[in-house]
Amino acid sequence: MLYYMHEMQRLGMAPARLFAEATKRAMRNPLNPVAGTYFGRVLGSAADLFEHQTRRYGKPDWGIDSTVVDGEVVPVEIEEAIHRTWCRLLHFKRATERDDPRLLICAPYSGHFATLLRGTVERLLPNHDVYVTDWSDARMVPMTEDRFNFFDYVDYVVDFLHFLGPNTHVMAVCQPSVPVMAAVALMSGWGDGCAPPTMMLLGGPVDTRRSATAVNKLATDHPLEWFERNVIVQVPPPYPGMMRNVYPGFIQLTNFISMNLDRHIEAQHALFEHLVKGDEDAAEKRRSFYEEYMAVLDLPAEFYLSTIDLVFQRHLLPRGELVVRWHKVKPEAIDRTAILCIEGELDDISGIGQTKAALDITPNLPARMKHYHLQPQTGHYGLFNGTRWRDEIAPVIEDFVRAHDRVGRG
Numbered sequence: 001m002l003y004y005m006h007e008m009q010r011l012g013m014a015p016a017r018l019f020a021e022a023t024k025r026a027m028r029n030p031l032n033p034v035a036g037t038y039f040g041r042v043l044g045s046a047a048d049l050f051e052h053q054t055r056r057y058g059k060p061d062w063g064i065d066s067t068v069v070d071g072e073v074v075p076v077e078i079e080e081a082i083h084r085t086w087c088r089l090l091h092f093k094r095a096t097e098r099d100d101p102r103l104l105i106c107a108p109y110s111g112h113f114a115t116l117l118r119g120t121v122e123r124l125l126p127n128h129d130v131y132v133t134d135w136s137d138a139r140m141v142p143m144t145e146d147r148f149n150f151f152d153y154v155d156y157v158v159d160f161l162h163f164l165g166p167n168t169h170v171m172a173v174c175q176p177s178v179p180v181m182a183a184v185a186l187m188s189g190w191g192d193g194c195a196p197p198t199m200m201l202l203g204g205p206v207d208t209r210r211s212a213t214a215v216n217k218l219a220t221d222h223p224l225e226w227f228e229r230n231v232i233v234q235v236p237p238p239y240p241g242m243m244r245n246v247y248p249g250f251i252q253l254t255n256f257i258s259m260n261l262d263r264h265i266e267a268q269h270a271l272f273e274h275l276v277k278g279d280e281d282a283a284e285k286r287r288s289f290y291e292e293y294m295a296v297l298d299l300p301a302e303f304y305l306s307t308i309d310l311v312f313q314r315h316l317l318p319r320g321e322l323v324v325r326w327h328k329v330k331p332e333a334i335d336r337t338a339i340l341c342i343e344g345e346l347d348d349i350s351g352i353g354q355t356k357a358a359l360d361i362t363p364n365l366p367a368r369m370k371h372y373h374l375q376p377q378t379g380h381y382g383l384f385n386g387t388r389w390r391d392e393i394a395p396v397i398e399d400f401v402r403a404h405d406r407v408g409r410g
Contacts, residue, residue, distance in 0.1 A: 003233040003248055013054050020054075023047035038276075045275035049268065052287060057295035059137070060115040067125040069096045081131060082163060085141060086148045086300070088134040089160055090114075092125055101405045102168045103128040104160060104196075108175040109135045109153065109303065111252035111296050117173060118292075119385035123394045128401070131164060133176075137297035139241040139248075150179060150306035154324050157183035161194045167406045170196040171397070173384050174350065177204020178311050181358055182322060182329045189333035198404045200340040200397055203350045203383045205311055206358045207318035211351025219312035227308055232301045247304035249296025318361050331361040338369035338404040342393060344378035371400060 027035050027044025034040040066073050075095045082089040103124060107114035114134040121130055133156070138148075146152075157180055161168055172180035180199065187195040208216040231251055235241045267286060274283035316322035322329040339362060341355045352374070359370045373396050378388050 001233070003236050003246075010056060017051050017054050020047040020051040024051060041276045041278070045272055048275055049272050052290070053268070053294075057291055059113050059297070060118075060292055060295050062115055062118060062121075064092065064118065064122060064125070067094060067122070069094060069098060069126055076125065082160065084156065085145045086136045086152065087156055088136075089163070090132045090134050092121060092130045092132070094125065094129070100127055100129050101401050102164060103130050103401065104157075104164060104168055104170045105130060105132045106157060106170065106172045106176040106180050107133050107135060108173055109299060110175045111249050111299065112293075113137075113295055113297055115295075116292060117384060119389065120173065123390050124397070127398055128169075131160070133160070135297070137241075137249075138244060138246045138300045139235045139239045139298040141241045141244065141300075143241065143244050147302050148300045149302040150310055151324050153179040153303065154183045154186070158187060161187065161196060164194075166193050168194070168196055169198045169200070169401050169405070171200040171202065172204055173202050174204055174380070175307070177201040177206055177355060177358070178307075178317050181206065181331065181334075182317060182324055184337050185329045185331050185333050186324060186327055188335065188337060189327075189330055196337055197406050198338045198340065198401055199334075200342070200400065201355050201358055202342045202393075203344060203347055203380050204341075204355045204358075205350050206355055206361075207315060208312050208350075208354055209315055209318070210353035210357060213348055213351045215349055216312060216351070219308055224305060224309050224313065228301075228305060232305070235298065241298075245301035246298040247301060248298050252299075253294060253296045318357055320361070331358075332364050334362045335364040335366075337365070338371070338400070339365065340371045340373070340397065340400045342373045342375065342383060342396070344380060344383050345374060345376050346379040347383070349380040369404070371396075 024044050024047040026032055027040045027047065029035055032040070035044070062078060064076055064078070067076050068074070077093045077095070079091040079093050080088050081091045105117060105120065105124075107117050114132055117132065121132060124130055153176065157170070161170065161183070170180060170184070181201065184195060184199050205216070208219070212220075231247055232245050233248060235244045235246055271283055271286045274286065310316050310322065314321075317329065317331065320331065339358055341358050343350070343352055343355050345352070356372055359372060362370070373393070375383065375388060375393055382388050383393060
C-alpha cells in the first residue's frame with residue numbers, strides 16, 4: 001500500500017510541477033517585464049526549486065566519453081562485458097594500447113545507481129583498465145526472473161573475477177565490502193588462480209560492532225521481522241517488476257536525507273540564493289549533485305533483508321561464521337591478496353574501525369600486504385568523490401595497486 005500511495009502522490013503532484021515549470025520559464029523570458037525584477041527572480045527561483053525537488057529522476061548517464069592517458073585525451077567507450085538479470089558488468093574501454101592494471105569496482109547496491117561512482121571512475125581511468133558493476137532496479141525486473149540475495153552478490157563477484165581472469169584487482173565501495181571480502185576469502189581457500197592480487201575496501205561495514213553509527217543502531221534496534229513488515233512493499237503496476245517485494249528507493253532516499261537534514265536544508269537554501277542572484281555556475285553544481293543524489297533504485301527484498309541479517313545484526317563475517325553455498329567463509333584463508341582499508345574521519349555511515357576490521361580478521365596475510373588509510377575531515381561520500389578523493393585518496397589506491405600488481409596480465 002505504501003508504494004501505491006507514493007505513486008498516487010507523485011501523479012497528483014504532476015499538475016503542480018507543470019505549473020512550476022511554466023512559471024519558471026515565464027520568469028526567465030526576456031520579453032516578460034517582471035522577469036528582471038527582484039520579485040520575478042524570487043518567483044522563478046522558487047518555481048525552479050519546487051520543480052527540481054518534486055521531479056522523479058531516472059537512471060543518470062555516465063557521461064564519460066574520454067580520459068587522459070600520458071597527457072593525451074583518448075576516447076572511452078562503455079561496453080557491456082556481461083549481462084545478468086541483476087547486474088551488467090561495464091567495461092570503460094580506453095582507446096589506448098597501454099597495459100594498465102585491470103580493476104573491478106564493485107558499486108554499492110544500497111539505493112543509488114552505480115553512476116554515483118562517476119567521479120570514482122573518472123579519477124581511476126587514466127591509470128587503470130576499469131570495470132564496474134551496474135546493478136538493476138528491482139522494480140524493472142519481472143517476477144518471472146530469479147530472486148537476488150546477499151549470496152548471489154558473492155556469486156556475481158566470483159563469476160566476474162573469473163571472467164576477467166588472473167591479476168584483476170578489486171575495489172569495494174561501502175556496502176559491498178562484506179560480499180567482496182567473502183568472495184575473495186572463498187577463492188583464496190580454493191587456491192583459485194583468479195583471486196585478486198589486491199582488495200581495496202572503502203568505508204565498508206566489515207564489522208559494525210565497532211564505532212556503531214545511527215545506521216548500525218537502527219539495524220540492531222529492531223528484529224528482522226520489523227524491517228520485513230515496515231519497509232518491504234510490493235511494486236505496483238505498470239512497472240515490469242509489479243508484485244515483486246522490494247525495499248523501495250524512495251524510503252532509502254528519505255533515510256539518507258533525514259540523517260543530515262540540516263545540511264540538506266542549507267544546501268537547498270544556498271541553491272535558491274544562487275538562482276535568485278543568477279549565479280548559474282554555482283546553481284548548476286548543486287543541482288547536478290542533487291539530480292544524481294535523488295536518482296534511486298529499488299532493492300530486491302531478499303538482498304536487503306539478508307544484508308541486514310548477516311552483516312548488521314549477526315556480524316557473521318568478522319565472527320568467522322559466514323557460510324556461502326555450503327562453503328564456510330574463512331577470512332584467515334586470505335594470504336596472497338593484499339588489503340587496503342580506507343576510512344573517513346567524519347563518516348557517519350561506516351564508523352571508524354569498521355572497515356579496518358578486515359585487517360584484523362586476516363591473520364595469515366603478511367603485514368607488508370596490509371595497509372590502512374584514515375582520511376582526515378572526510379565523510380562517507382568524500383571517500384569516493386570530490387577533491388579529497390581525487391587529490392589524496394586515489395593516489396593511495398594507485399600506489400597500492402602498482403606495488404602489488406603481478407606480472408602477466410592477460
